[in-house]
Each structure stands twice: as structure tokens, then as C-alpha cells.
Amino acid sequence: MANILVVDDELGIRALLSEILTDEGHSVELAEDAAQARACRERVRPDLVLLDIWMPDVDGISLLKEWSAGGLLTMPVIMMSGHGTIDTAVEATKHGAMAFLEKPITLQKLLRAVEQGLAKPSARPAPAAPGSLSRLDNHHPMDNVLVGSLPTPPVVPLSLGPQAEQSFDLDRPLREARDAFEKSYFEFHLAQENGSMTRVAEKTGLERTHLYRKLKQLGVDLSRNKRGGG
Structure with a gap:
């Protein structure tokens, strides 16, 4: 990196x-x-x-x-x-x-x-003429990035091998069933992203602080998902 x-x-x-x-x-x-x-x-x-x-x-x-x-x-x-x-x-x-x-x-x-x-770490970008700045998302003039767009990330199928085959007991209160599903959901994304909280927050649409609180509430074991280098 x-x-x-x-x-x-x-x-x-x-x-x-x-x-x-x-x-x-x-x-x-x-x-x-x-x-x-x-x-x-x-x-x-x-x-x-x-x-x-x-x-x-x-x-x-x-x-x-x-x-x-x-x-x-x-x-x-x-x-x-x-x-x-x-x-x-x-x-x-x-x-x-x-x-x-x-x-x-x-x-x-x-x-x-x-x-x-x-x-392109070694390439210095050429100065851009006024008005030629490319804009991101909401077209605010301060959100300019003068490089090409990234390729669309591939869609990863929801499969982690045998352990991905979860069985959920539906004969229980909705909150318990929902928590069980959410725990499996977040454990899946943590495994897919090698424990990167930043990537999981981006993928699931949650702020990092909210994500941390949610994982703690669900009892997700973060230690086993930590990347070796980070």
C-alpha cells in the first residue's frame, strides 16, 4: 500500500x-x-x-x-x-x-x-483551464477530481462455501430473527472485505461509528476478521 x-x-x-x-x-x-x-x-x-x-x-x-x-x-x-x-x-x-x-x-x-x-503516482497532472474541471456526484465546484473514473466493481455472489448456508429459526420474536440475520449479514461482508471496517461501511451504507455500535450490539467477533497488516 x-x-x-x-x-x-x-x-x-x-x-x-x-x-x-x-x-x-x-x-x-x-x-x-x-x-x-x-x-x-x-x-x-x-x-x-x-x-x-x-x-x-x-x-x-x-x-x-x-x-x-x-x-x-x-x-x-x-x-x-x-x-x-x-x-x-x-x-x-x-x-x-x-x-x-x-x-x-x-x-x-x-x-x-x-x-x-x-x-498514477509519478505523473503530475497538466493544469486545467478554468471551467474544464470535472465534477463529482452533486456537481459542487469544490468536488473536482481531475482523473478518469474507476471501473464498476464486480458483483460478488452471496456465497462463502458451506458456512454460508445458514438456517434461521423463524418461530421466534421478530427482533431475535432480525438480529440473527443481521449478524450473518455483517459477518459475510467483513469476511468479503478482509475485516476492513471502511469497506464494510461503504458497502452497507452505514457510517463507521454506527457500524461499530451495530456490530458490538449484535455480538460480532471483530478480532477474527482483522487483516494481518491492519
Whole structure:
């Protein structure tokens, strides 16, 4: 997997992105300002950078320009902001940013942008002309990812071999029957995704915190589904 540098002055954002990306098997470095970002970039040579715009001292756009002017933009950079504008997005792409994500960042858009960014880690995207930015989902100008779309994932049949043949006792209260089904449902998806809570949350349409609470409530054994590397 990749080495990803997350640069953001908000502790909560750094912690959340680190948890998600680590769960995906990536190695994550954290920086809270431009000075730490410069040091991390020099030390670990990240495969991809998630860079916040609004930071104290030196902002993300200025740091991006600095890397670009100094020939240090050898990795894809995804800009992040909760208060960005289309002009900011255009300026960032002119200086080499490959994507722009608006906070709060949804799980699906984060994973898509990271996966697309890592698809061509050594290629610096050409600056895009104003108005030519491709947009995601709800066509918000800050949700631009300047790379091709991912292929549609294959449909996985509901089969895990003999253990997939579950028998449910229907002669019992609805809540008990439903809990038994849901436990089998989540155990199936955990096995399919090698214990990745991020992927299971994406597949089942649940927020991670809700998913954790649900699995705990159902008594699902998470330890046996943990991936060896994560």
C-alpha cells in the first residue's frame, strides 16, 4: 500500500483521515502546519498528499506553489477545504493539485480520490483551464477530481462455501430473527472485505461509528476478521 501525508491544522481531521486510511492498509504521516509538512515530505517522500488550504502561518495553496516552483511536486496532491471557492480550486489545479475535496469529506469521495491519485503516482497532472474541471456526484465546484473514473466493481455472489448456508429459526420474536440475520449479514461482508471496517461501511451504507455500535450490539467477533497488516 501507499505512504500518505495528511496536512491539516485540525487534530480531529488528522485523526479521522489517519484512521480511515490506516484501515485501508496505507501508512500515514501527519503534519499540522507547513513546516511539519516540508519535513515529512523530505523524510518519507510520500506517494500522495492530502493538503488543507486554511492553515496558520503558511496556507496550503502557498505550500503547493512552493513545492511546484521548487520541482518538489513529485507526488499527487489532493487539496481540502471547508470554505473554498471555484477560484481557489482553479488556482490549485494551475499549480499542480489533482483534486479538490470539500469538508466534511465523505468516505466514498475520499477513497475514490485517493485511489485515483495513487493510480498514477509519478505523473503530475497538466493544469486545467478554468471551467474544464470535472465534477463529482452533486456537481459542487469544490468536488473536482481531475482523473478518469474507476471501473464498476464486480458483483460478488452471496456465497462463502458451506458456512454460508445458514438456517434461521423463524418461530421466534421478530427482533431475535432480525438480529440473527443481521449478524450473518455483517459477518459475510467483513469476511468479503478482509475485516476492513471502511469497506464494510461503504458497502452497507452505514457510517463507521454506527457500524461499530451495530456490530458490538449484535455480538460480532471483530478480532477474527482483522487483516494481518491492519
